[in-house]
Amino acid sequence: MNGDFTLADGVFWLLSAATALGGLGAALSRNIVRAVFFLLLTFAGVAGLYGLLSADFLAAVQLMVYVGGVLVLMLFAVMLTSQIDQAHQSNPVGSRWLGIACGAAMLAVLWTTLVRAPFLEESAPAYAPTTAELGHTLTGIGFLPLLAVGLLLCAVIVGAVVVARRGPGTE
Amino acid sequence: MRALAEYLAASWQLSPLGRELLSAGLILLTAIVVFAVALLIAALLTWLERRVAGRVQSRVGPNRVGPLGLLQWLADGLKMILKEDVVPAAADRPLFLLAPYPVMIGVFAAFATVPFSQLLIAADLDVGVLYLIAVTSLVVVGILMAGWGSNNKWSLLGGIRSAAQIVAYEVPAALALLSVVVMAGTLSLQSIVAAQGGWPWEWYLLRTPFGFVAFFIYFTAAVAEGNRTPFDLPEAESELVAGYNTEYSGIRFGGFFLGEFANIYLMSAIASALFFGGWQIPGVTPAEQVGSVWWQALGFLVFVAKAGVGCLVVILLRWTFPRLRVDQLTALCYRYLAPGAFLCLVGNALWIVLVPAGSLFERMVGYGMTAVAAALGLWFVLRMRRHMVSTGDRLDLDLFARGHTRAAFDPAWQARAYGRFRRRRPGEAS
Known part of the structure; x- marks a missing residue:
């Protein structure tokens, strides 16, 4: 930040605060359902940050995949479990000190990465459309990886169906 | 701006x-x-x-x-604003109070990309269609929040049913929209509208057979996503009281309610823009339209009329069809709509590769599809008429009728006004 406080800075701090608060809430909430809903704040905040960086495609995908997919999946899993709102059942505290140690180790890794990373310096974000280029990349040089991922996902879905399926005649 | x-x-x-x-x-x-x-x-x-x-x-x-x-x-x-905003004593208070907001944000934020006319659009996003799909997924979270926060088994069941249904039907809806995106080669709604034309055979609905099927898949899936009858299992009165919004009163209930109705218009508007040529006027190119205020106004009216017809169809569906069972609902989505939407996507993609744009073949297919669609429409009308004649019913399209619907009860009035369609009583002279 060189001197002038711009509106983009304000929005950035607001979104970062929302993201961090959501993360803290998700980690510290005793009620696991509320923890999942705190994640909504985090996901939305990250999507907002992507939008602020003019990565419009990434922002939309973040919202679609994490809010529309991952979050809903978690909510399903949580809500279909019995006695989920009892904290000692759903959210037992194994060892406080172990948790703090794991958190500290994670923070150390992230911090060193953050400090060492060569950040690109750009004065103002360019609001250029990204989708066309992404599409060309995906159907050009990235086509084979895309196909491989698609095939893998297809295999995963078929595998899940096979695992979930009961034996013949039990329907 | x-x-x-x-x-x-x-x-x-x-x-x-x-x-x-x-x-x-x-x-x-x-x-x-x-x-x-x-x-x-x-x-x-x-x-x-x-x-x-x-x-x-x-x-x-x-x-x-x-x-x-x-x-x-x-x-x-x-009335809704003045009513008391009741929070049940056993509810999860913050979640209960917050739940209507994601629902409303999800629906109303999507309106920003609705192209009401060539110039009248709040934000012609480059990722328009993707944004629509992404932002409407907030609705699911709000509904689950309401279902959980109410702390009531009907609400929870309704919320989970609703979320399961929306997540399931999102797949065919998004794939059907994608088959149009493949044709247009862009995600921006304005560019998709501009890539079509005013005449029916230039719409993505009638340009390829796959677009025709994709539209019906999209429309069905969108009705299901909006929790409308015949897919209103999440708020099935006979089973779940009112589903996820059972415990809500006052303006918070109003939030869910308005979100649902705004969603009807939203889905009709998207269908109008992506499949029916949006604001395009027959015989007027977008370049001609851009300079003239009158063409702009006409384009706006064309768009609103198309979306309005869509809304009317959605509403008529509700008052015509009975509710589906849960197994029918899931079977319809996973067995028919999702594979069908995949086929449409692949079909349109192949079409782009194999059929040169603007070729004679493509135009002939467009004319042929238009003729087939018109024939289907005519067949529908004739069939309805036959049913009406055989049951002695009457056609009643007048939404602005003032008085009582006397004709339904008064045989003499009926005979005067609709004599030709009336069913004869046994032994009555024809």
């Missing part, structure tokens, strides 16, 4: 921060205008819904507040 911001900034000689505040203010203003328009549309749709329900059931519908009951929505809104 950006031009206006720059003009104002230049004439007021603002500092950089002032400029940014100005453009932020203009964005906020746009958002408020979009919200207000969407609210108004949703409110008017509640009138239309009850009016159509009245006609379908041989009654008049709302007719007391304002001419033809047209101000009924104002009275209802006032």
